[in-house]
Amino acid sequence: MIKALVIDDEPYAREELIDLLLDSGHVEIIGSGANAIEGLKLINTLKPEVVFLDIQMPKITGIELLSMLDPDTMPKVVFVTAYDDYAIKAFEDNAFDYLLKPVEPSRLDKTLNKLKRELRQPDYTPLLSDMLELIPCSGHHRILLLSPAEITYACSDLSGVHVVTKDTRATTQLTLKVLEEKTPLIRCHRQYLVHPQAIREIKLLENGLAEITTLHGHPVPVSRRFLKEIKDRFGLS
Secondary structure (H helix, E strand, O other): OEEEEEEOOOHHHHHHHHHHHHHHOOEEEEEEEOOHHHHHHHHHHHOOOEEEEEOOOOOOOHHHHHHOOOOOOOOEEEEEEOOOHHHHHHHHOOOOEEEEOOOOHHHHHHHHHHHHHHOOOOOOHHHOOOOOOOEEEEOOOOEEEEOHHHOOEEEEEOOEEEEEOOOOEEEEOOOHHHHHHHOOOEEEEOOEEEOHHHEEEEEEOHHHOEEEEEOOOOEEEEOHHHHHHHHHHOOOO
């Protein structure tokens, strides 16, 4: 999976690109930002492999942000722009690639294939276990080793990935993607996973959204993107 940030001051364009990247199945979105200042902080903190960066942003443009990055640790940068004439300037400033708005899935596929070639790692699949038996976490000045069966839900924010049990909220260095693939937790939102056996109620809301209430009374959001999968899993129409 390619670890990516999306930086764009237009909320709709940002979310649309995030959805396209997630639909590709090859990208893990580790953060997003609405301006260059947020973007600079996220890049330095989260160390993405690639940044999808809008060029035309207020105060500090994407190209100006590019000049603020350390060239020795700079991630791949894919400029996203509505103006084709910026593309030449982008390549002059050593951008990895560029996409024109609105982003076409076929053009995005070409960029992702190029990224996969550049970032290719050895295949360690034969050495890896299918499921995790323990989840290493930290919390309250202690190290916790939690069984996946104990976890009610997991979520991510700028401070990291957090797992919640009946009595504990702790932070783990594992990504939501790893937890999704190697534990029973299922995706219900871009930033949330939930244990199916911890679901007490699914409340349908307006605009195709929903909210899960867990056995321990925790509210967990369900986005439009994942509501159908949740309903299908439980045989709900």
